[in-house]
Amino acid sequence: MKDIVVRLITAMLGTVGFAMLFRVSRKRLPWAALGGLLTWAVYELFTHLFGDPLISAFASSLFMTLYSEALARVLRAPAIIFLFPCAIPIVPGSGLYYTVYNLIFYNENAFFANAKTTLSIVLGMAVGMSVASIVVGALLHAVRTLKNIKS
């Protein structure tokens, strides 16, 4: 439990750090921080439930894309501003490093294990983000159609 709290807090701080590296303007930083925290919470939850990196990455990317798109509508900013920082805790940075490391130094088993996890996470993220943007597109289309019917 203590580990989870530590990870949640550091995920949030890391998100803030990267948001600053991405030059997110100061008034948007708290939203990016909240997004990072919640995205990692979703990841932890699904890891606890299913224990599969593909599913966790998919669910958390789905969540963070919906969160960013919703904030983008409310705060009138492009969704990418919140999406990039939120993605940082899930992004398989260490996985990519260890995959290449074991590839170069011929540790076959470790290479396959790391490559599998890294690919699962990347694939889960990509599918999650794509599915979420399809959902958002459909919702926007529905809203527009409803407005047209009313007027």
Next chain:
Amino acid sequence: MTNPDKLPLPEVTPYTGTYADNVARIALDVGEGLLTNGADVHRVEIAIEKICRTYGAAHIDVFTIHSLILAAVYMPDGTHSTQSRRIFETSNNLTRLELYNALSRKLCEEKPSIDHADEEIQAIKKEGSYPFFLTLIAYVISAGSFAIFFGGTLRDGISAGLIGIITALLDRIRIDQINKMVKTMLISFVSGALSCLSVHIGIGQNLDMIIIGTIMLLIPGLSLGNAMRDLLSGDTLTGTLKSVQAIIIAVMMVLGYALALLIAGGGLK
């Protein structure tokens, strides 16, 4: 292939050329701004096409990959213009991205004059820079928190943060003749060596965790994720190029860290 000294377009006003030339130039300026600050190619193509249509183009062909934008604009009166932009360096400056995005929307909705659009583009180029000490703080926070995130102790976090400062300083140095991959390797080597040093002198406790924290600053994990999204959304070329680029950067980093571990850490694990 990087060219940090790429000369900016000359600031001559008014630009000569036909109306078609100017429309293509404005659209490419906005497209270049979006692409260099982190937008995906699909969005860039849509923005360029929309701007050209607003300014009266009859037919537009846009082709974008992560390092090049090509646009051919045909006006109803028969004039046409084909221009290209080579993109050397992409950074994720999200403040500037937001401004370019707003400008692109404004161009499509209000259709201001070409001169006015020029002024707005020049104004955006001055925005979106952070003071250097904030960048330093950002490096410290990111490296420190990811060292703890992956299971390090507080002392590991502190040493990763301190190494983050060095990384930031090294990253700021611009050596004209050095290639980007070699620079990545050098930075990895230095931060790997410093990680070993910090364990030796007793600030840090777990070498692995300190290294992971500093790796997060350099590793192109996000660009690998974006590359996969490009692949899924049909931009096969950009997706492939970006993935290969990410893997090569990772290879250079591994070589740098491995060299540091060999020399300073008493062998590889």
